[in-house]
Amino acid sequence: MKRGADRAVYDREAIRSILDAGIIAHVGAATEDGPIVLPMVYGVRHDELLLHGSVANAMMRAGRGFDVCVTVTIVDGLVVARTPLHNSMNYRSVVVRGTATVIAGTDEKAAALQVINDHIAPIWDTARPPSDIDLKQTMVLTMPLTESSAKVRDGDPIDEPEDLELDHWAGVVPLVTAWGAPYPAADLRDGVAMPAAVEALGGTNAHPLDDSV
Amino acid sequence: MKRGADRAVYDREAIRSILDAGIIAHVGAATEDGPIVLPMVYGVRHDELLLHGSVANAMMRAGRGFDVCVTVTIVDGLVVARTPLHNSMNYRSVVVRGTATVIAGTDEKAAALQVINDHIAPIWDTARPPSDIDLKQTMVLTMPLTESSAKVRDGDPIDEPEDLELDHWAGVVPLVTAWGAPYPAADLRDGVAMPAAVEALGGTNAHPLDDSV
Numbered sequence: 001m002k003r004g005a006d007r008a009v010y011d012r013e014a015i016r017s018i019l020d021a022g023i024i025a026h027v028g029a030a031t032e033d034g035p036i037v038l039p040m041v042y043g044v045r046h047d048e049l050l051l052h053g054s055v056a057n058a059m060m061r062a063g064r065g066f067d068v069c070v071t072v073t074i075v076d077g078l079v080v081a082r083t084p085l086h087n088s089m090n091y092r093s094v095v096v097r098g099t100a101t102v103i104a105g106t107d108e109k110a111a112a113l114q115v116i117n118d119h120i121a122p123i124w125d126t127a128r129p130p131s132d133i134d135l136k137q138t139m140v141l142t143m144p145l146t147e148s149s150a151k152v153r154d155g156d157p158i159d160e161p162e163d164l165e166l167d168h169w170a171g172v173v174p175l176v177t178a179w180g181a182p183y184p185a186a187d188l189r190d191g192v193a194m195p196a197a198v199e200a201l202g203g204t205n206a207h208p209l210d211d212s213v
Numbered sequence: 214m215k216r217g218a219d220r221a222v223y224d225r226e227a228i229r230s231i232l233d234a235g236i237i238a239h240v241g242a243a244t245e246d247g248p249i250v251l252p253m254v255y256g257v258r259h260d261e262l263l264l265h266g267s268v269a270n271a272m273m274r275a276g277r278g279f280d281v282c283v284t285v286t287i288v289d290g291l292v293v294a295r296t297p298l299h300n301s302m303n304y305r306s307v308v309v310r311g312t313a314t315v316i317a318g319t320d321e322k323a324a325a326l327q328v329i330n331d332h333i334a335p336i337w338d339t340a341r342p343p344s345d346i347d348l349k350q351t352m353v354l355t356m357p358l359t360e361s362s363a364k365v366r367d368g369d370p371i372d373e374p375e376d377l378e379l380d381h382w383a384g385v386v387p388l389v390t391a392w393g394a395p396y397p398a399a400d401l402r403d404g405v406a407m408p409a410a411v412e413a414l415g416g417t418n419a420h421p422l423d424d425s426v
Contacts, residue, residue, distance in 0.1 A: 026284055028250035035248055035280060037250050037308070067248060071251065071252065078414070082341050084342075085326070089254065097249070120291055123297070127296050129297075167405055169339070169411065171411070172398070174396075175393070176391050179386050182387075185372075189380075195382055198382065
């Protein structure tokens, strides 16, 4: 595996593993007032990226259509080189471009919402299911993963050969993102147990490194 | 302070504190092939957002100009409600829209690059300074913070009143992002000391919560 330099990755499994490990997406659209980029939750299913909600509503009202770019980035560390212009970040990033379309049909919508909801932890099944009215008021978008690519950087800084002799430090400061201990809402009734999926999430790394990239 | 619901924040100090705490930006531009969103490092100075580099080059070659949207998001936790459609994230996010312009002049460029470089930790002064040739080959962009706004969500889930009596759990799983222990590059010469700013970064939270938001 080539380390250090930014590497473009087109392998479907590698792209999927980054999308699985990401927490939020940044979704971009063109509007009459210029480009807009908003953070959104998302889900992945087969060769589909699923987007949810009110933010999409606002974006689609403002936008020229459903052409979007969805970018998911995981920062893994600060790369300190011997000279600032060689400083970098270690990261994993996926860019998906394409046309997002609305999912119609209550059952299809519920299935897609479960995928988005369970992206971080499977907490759909232990909650009160949405009503048909809830589902009617919710918009869900799907876009194909056809036009997707990833970029990955890891490992040490790449300095100029002549800089290696200098007395400047070089190395990496890892960035670790982890879920802390879950705590109950102030209005939670006594005796309601924490779902196993929530309990299991606490204390785990949010962005596990995957060897496939 | 109103907690729970998404709040729009226009206070300059609150916006600045989020930009200071963020690690990377997602920069969006319109291109002939649709919108594009790419992760980039950035810096903040007075009322300016500074962007660097090769990614901007690619974006500007592809783009219709310098109109960009720069979004910085910090995720603070997963909000688990009693029903999935009320699940949410706790987050702090800033959206800056406007026109990015190229900084000309070697000294101005070096000063701006130092702000970007030192965004996470002040490591410019302990490194080998860039040469004039380095600086000539590097592009730096500035955009005003005039058109910027923030959104913040924190605290507990907001459930429907009738759901509070149900036996479904509700609460928050915090997300903590922290810098780990720095490690030297494999090609680092013996006896080169780690800069104090790098050492100080290790073990600190990357996204400190700020009371001003």
